[in-house]
Amino acid sequence: MYAVIKTGGKQYKVAAGEKIKVEQIAAEVGQEIVIDQVLAVGSGAELQVGTPLVAGASVKATVVAHGKHDKVRIFKLRRRKHYQKHQGHRQTYTELEIGAVSV
Template identity: 90%
Template sequence: MYAVIKTGGKQYKVAAGEKIKVEQIAAEVGQEIVIDQVLAVGTGAELKVGTPLVAGASVKATVVSHGRHDKVRIFKMRRRKHYQKRQGHRQNYTELEISSVSA
């Protein structure tokens, strides 16, 4: 059984036992959270799609860790204009381990 969930403005396809990195969630390490924004639930060939959410569906996950992704370097330049700009960014994330998917 798998589900498509929405968190942090992004969509993720998850199944029980998987680990995913999502946008940072305000939760302690080891805490179990329930994600109720489930867009679709599937088992094999059967797929239940919500409008926009599947009623009564939820995903339980445990917070494994918090961290920061690798640095993304931004470099802007205008040739012959003596303009260069360097910038970097590291996005925070929360790693979740999916424990169960319920429809």
């Protein structure tokens, strides 16, 4: 059984036992969280799509770790104007291990 969930403004297709990295969630490592924004639930050829959410569906997940992604380097240049700007960004994430998908 799999589900399509929404967290941090993004959508993820998840199944039990998978590990995913999502936008940072304010939860301790080892804590179990429940994601109730489920957009679709499927099992084999069956698919139940919500309008916009599936009523009564939820996904349980355990927080495995917090961290930062690799650095994205930003370089801006205006040619012939003597303008250069260097900038970097590391987005924080929370790694989740998906437990159970329930409808």
